Amino acid sequence: MVYKIEAQADRQYIEEFRRKPIGVHSPGLQRLLNILRHDPGGSQVILVCRRPFAEWVLGHMPPNRADPIQIEDGPVFTSREEAEWEVFRRRWRAHTGEDINLPFRD
Amino acid sequence: MLRIIGYPDRYSVAPGETIAFKLSVEEGDGFDARLVRVVHGDCNPEGPGLKFVHVPSAVDGRHPGGRQRIDAGSFMVVDGMPALAKGAFTFFAMIWPTRPTVADQTMLAQWDPQRQAGIRIALSDGGRLSVTLGDGAGAVATVAANRPMLERQWYSLRVAIDPARRRVLLDQRPLQPYAQTADAGSFSGVAAALPGAVDGPVYLAGSPEADGSVGRHFDGKIDGPMLLAGIYPAEEHHALLRDPPDAAIIARWDFAQEIPGTSAVDTGPGGHHGRLVHLPARGMKGWNWTGEEHSWTRKPEHYGAIHFHSDDLYDAGWETSVALTIPADLRSGPYALHVSCGESDETATREDYLAFFVRPPRSSAQRKNRPPVLLLAPTCSYMAYANHAEHITARLAERQMGRLLTFGHADLWMYDHPEVCASLYDSHIDGSGICYSSRLRPNLNMSPRYHSWLGGHGSGLYQYNADTHLFDWLDHRGVDYDVITDEDLHEEGIELLKDYRVVITGTHPEYHSTPMWDAMKAWIDGGGRLMYMGGNGWYWRIAFHRELPGVIEVRRAEDGIRTWAAEPGEYHHSFTGEYGGIWRRIGRAPNVICGVGFIAQGFDVSSYYRRGPDADNPRAAFIFEGVRDEIIGDFGLIGGGAAGIELDCITTSLGSPPNMLRLASSEAHSPMMLLVNEEFGVVPPNLGGDQNERVRADLAFGETPAGGALFATASIAWCGSLSHNNYENNVSRLTWNVLKRFIDPTPFAV
Numbered sequence: 001m002v003y004k005i006e007a008q009a010d011r012q013y014i015e016e017f018r019r020k021p022i023g024v025h026s027p028g029l030q031r032l033l034n035i036l037r038h039d040p041g042g043s044q045v046i047l048v049c050r051r052p053f054a055e056w057v058l059g060h061m062p063p064n065r066a067d068p069i070q071i072e073d074g075p076v077f078t079s080r081e082e083a084e085w086e087v088f089r090r091r092w093r094a095h096t097g098e099d100i101n102l103p104f105r106d
Numbered sequence: 107m108l109r110i111i112g113y114p115d116r117y118s119v120a121p122g123e124t125i126a127f128k129l130s131v132e133e134g135d136g137f138d139a140r141l142v143r144v145v146h147g148d149c150n151p152e153g154p155g156l157k158f159v160h161v162p163s164a165v166d167g168r169h170p171g172g173r174q175r176i177d178a179g180s181f182m183v184v185d186g187m188p189a190l191a192k193g194a195f196t197f198f199a200m201i202w203p204t205r206p207t208v209a210d211q212t213m214l215a216q217w218d219p220q221r222q223a224g225i226r227i228a229l230s231d232g233g234r235l236s237v238t239l240g241d242g243a244g245a246v247a248t249v250a251a252n253r254p255m256l257e258r259q260w261y262s263l264r265v266a267i268d269p270a271r272r273r274v275l276l277d278q279r280p281l282q283p284y285a286q287t288a289d290a291g292s293f294s295g296v297a298a299a300l301p302g303a304v305d306g307p308v309y310l311a312g313s314p315e316a317d318g319s320v321g322r323h324f325d326g327k328i329d330g331p332m333l334l335a336g337i338y339p340a341e342e343h344h345a346l347l348r349d350p351p352d353a354a355i356i357a358r359w360d361f362a363q364e365i366p367g368t369s370a371v372d373t374g375p376g377g378h379h380g381r382l383v384h385l386p387a388r389g390m391k392g393w394n395w396t397g398e399e400h401s402w403t404r405k406p407e408h409y410g411a412i413h414f415h416s417d418d419l420y421d422a423g424w425e426t427s428v429a430l431t432i433p434a435d436l437r438s439g440p441y442a443l444h445v446s447c448g449e450s451d452e453t454a455t456r457e458d459y460l461a462f463f464v465r466p467p468r469s470s471a472q473r474k475n476r477p478p479v480l481l482l483a484p485t486c487s488y489m490a491y492a493n494h495a496e497h498i499t500a501r502l503a504e505r506q507m508g509r510l511l512t513f514g515h516a517d518l519w520m521y522d523h524p525e526v527c528a529s530l531y532d533s534h535i536d537g538s539g540i541c542y543s544s545r546l547r548p549n550l551n552m553s554p555r556y557h558s559w560l561g562g563h564g565s566g567l568y569q570y571n572a573d574t575h576l577f578d579w580l581d582h583r584g585v586d587y588d589v590i591t592d593e594d595l596h597e598e599g600i601e602l603l604k605d606y607r608v609v610i611t612g613t614h615p616e617y618h619s620t621p622m623w624d625a626m627k628a629w630i631d632g633g634g635r636l637m638y639m640g641g642n643g644w645y646w647r648i649a650f651h652r653e654l655p656g657v658i659e660v661r662r663a664e665d666g667i668r669t670w671a672a673e674p675g676e677y678h679h680s681f682t683g684e685y686g687g688i689w690r691r692i693g694r695a696p697n698v699i700c701g702v703g704f705i706a707q708g709f710d711v712s713s714y715y716r717r718g719p720d721a722d723n724p725r726a727a728f729i730f731e732g733v734r735d736e737i738i739g740d741f742g743l744i745g746g747g748a749a750g751i752e753l754d755c756i757t758t759s760l761g762s763p764p765n766m767l768r769l770a771s772s773e774a775h776s777p778m779m780l781l782v783n784e785e786f787g788v789v790p791p792n793l794g795g796d797q798n799e800r801v802r803a804d805l806a807f808g809e810t811p812a813g814g815a816l817f818a819t820a821s822i823a824w825c826g827s828l829s830h831n832n833y834e835n836n837v838s839r840l841t842w843n844v845l846k847r848f849i850d851p852t853p854f855a856v
Binding site: 021022023024025027030033034037038039042044045046047048049050051052053055056059061065068069080083084087 | 149150151452453497498499501504505508509510511512513514515518521522524555557563710711776777778796
């Protein structure tokens with residue numbers, strides 16, 4: 001049985017991720033991310049770079065390559081970490097129904 | 107999105123030779139071009155920034171240009187065939203469809219697309235054997251068998267056509283019947299159109315289109331196609347394969363012959379030999395393969411199948427847009443044609459750098475007074491990774507990277523243009539692995555400025571553009587060096603290395619043919635000094651085609667990090683017959699060449715080295731001159747450290763020379779830095795670098811018996827640390843210490 005995300009048990013990893021979206025993570029956060037990063041529907045969230053090292057937006061790659069990639073107009077991120085945080089929040093909501101009302105940086 | 111793309115007709119060019127560039131300009135009617143020497147292709151603001159040196163040349167200026175297209179999909183074409191529709195005939199073949207539900211896949215066609223005349227035998231309507239007849243006067247009719255075929259099952263096909271009576275007989279018979287499964291199909295009846303006689307080529311696995319392209323490709327294997335005059339029953343297929351009536355043979359192609367080549371031999375009296383276009387896969391198991399023999403060289407009659415793919419591509423075949431004759435005095439090195447068709451913005455990139463290398467003169471008589479240092483550009487690895495598209499096709503990639511998959515404009519273009527064909531890491535649209543990769547097509551990730559989804563947090567560079575970190579450091583240090591490519595080494599062997607005292611590799615020299623391996627080993631054994639500046643080198647065996655330039659083959663056999671696995675029985679290269687796979691499984695582990703071998707990979711963040719047990723050995727004193735630090739490389743553009751992406755370590759039992767010194771070893775790796783498959787039989791629970799003591803890079807040095815030496819950084823990320831702190835850092839200093847000593851002709855102590 002694949003691990004099922006439980007808001008109460010996994011909430012402890014939110015702050016760890018916010019502090020360091022990319023890098024070495026605790027085993028608990030790594031497990032959470034491994035689950036969050038899989039979409040059983042076959043879609044894939046991607047990071048579209050509009051200007052190298054300056055501007056990114058999110059995109060959605062569909063399961064079927066014959067269909068076009070959908071690129072969001074915004075939000076426009078100025079760092080990859082900021083985008084990671086936005087995707088984490090969206091996925092957390094999709095799995096738990098809860099909103100994370102925290103900005104990337106205080 | 108990209109608005110201008112292209113490719114050179116070669117990756118290596120000598121002074122006096124001409125290199126041609128083929129461009130597709132997707133906006134406007136022209137482009138500007140200039141020749142540049144490539145120094146640094148990484149625009150990360152944390153590093154030294156982009157560096158290109160303009161070299162005034164005859165190509166400078168404006169050139170006309172327009173859109174060029176790629177017509178992918180492999181097929182066989184046979185010229186000089188008689189018009190099949192002039193008499194009754196029967197087509198027999200064994201097929202193994204891999205996408206049967208895709209409509210309109212041609213088995214065989216003799217078709218005039220302008221007149222809509224002729225015959226097309228195909229899979230249609232969910233995988234049913236069908237025939238389309240066109241009379242050229244407006245009547246086109248299709249008839250089909252009554253049931254669809256299944257995916258990846260062998261079928262005996264019989265198609266009999268009597269044009270005079272418009273009578274068509276179709277049979278598809280599974281060689282392996284299954285209970286409760288109805289996949290045998292047939293049709294017997296009259297078509298609503300007569301086939302018009304076409305005095306044109308016969309095609310297999312494709313059909314000519316009105317726009318001049320070849321389309322309606324078949325995905326799957328075809329074995330033993332045969333055309334007989336007259337009508338023959340389906341149940342005689344096997345008997346006819348063994349003993350066809352000679353007088354009735356129109357053509358009988360035997361794909362088990364000439365497997366390394368591009369011709370399909372017709373064993374019939376007409377000699378209607380076929381020409382295979384865009385390299386369909388050969389040396390493939392046929393319908394009659396039993397497993398008793400795994401090499402096509404020893405039992406070719408079991409390897410009579412060709413696997414055609416609708417997305418095979420050998421040569422994009424674009425028109426030349428501009429050509430340059432290399433001046434005799436142009437210094438050997440990395441270069442690119444910089445082309446642009448306008449200003450780039452956040453929606454589109456309107457420039458490109460078409461990378462290539464200027465090598466020393468081809469004639470050994472002209473190769474006088476060469477510098478002592480040679481950079482071996484790993485162009486076979488660049489080709490292996492050409493248009494690497496796992497970020498598009500593999501849904502595990504984000505987990506593996508430990509971060510979101512970044513798509514630049516080149517990646518968005520790649521997504522929209524699968525016809526450019528992907529890399530040796532990808533699979534064809536039918537799920538079979540891509541085993542051939544050509545350089546005669548745009549190679550989007552072999553370009554300065556390309557930032558990869560794969561290349562480690564930070565700069566995100568992998569292969570070619572990661573190697574520009576090394577070009578830049580050599581330039582900064584004022585090192586005079588020559589460049590040759592893998593392909594040069596394959597073709598000319600050790601003769602090309604003999605002029606040099608030091609060979610420097612790229613960051614990930616992973617793919618080597620047998621002649622390349624032999625040449626490098628002979629050069630090392632003769633006293634050469636190898637600076638292995640990366641990780642996971644000398645890993646996969648490859649082969650070059652004997653007729654076609656610029657294409658390599660890999661078989662993902664048996665073991666290793668494999669994004670796809672070759673089918674059992676298909677481990678031997680079709681180009682050479684050699685057993686393919688990783689060199690380690692062939693008995694020549696990388697350790698034998700460069701002193702270390704592949705141990706772990708992880709793509710999120712990099713780490714550092716700590717001085718090792720042999721750092722204070724007097725034999726290594728020259729390496730640590732001016733470097734007293736305990737920690738080495740805790741900085742860098744590739745993942746933030748010098749030890750990352752792919753790591754190697756010393757393993758004496760695999761062939762690392764017993765005198766290799768472990769100068770330093772990396773530590774504190776991420777849990778995502780994982781032990782590689784070939785290192786275990788039973789899957790251990792502690793694969794990650796945070797729990798497995800074997801996950802480490804060994805910075806290594808050792809002398810060779812002929813007075814030469816090996817130096818291994820054992821990490822792909824190493825070169826990303828060279829420029830830190832304006833090139834004043836311990837990674838740069840160590841590397842420079844080694845290079846200085848390696849250039850010194852004084853033999854190393856033996």
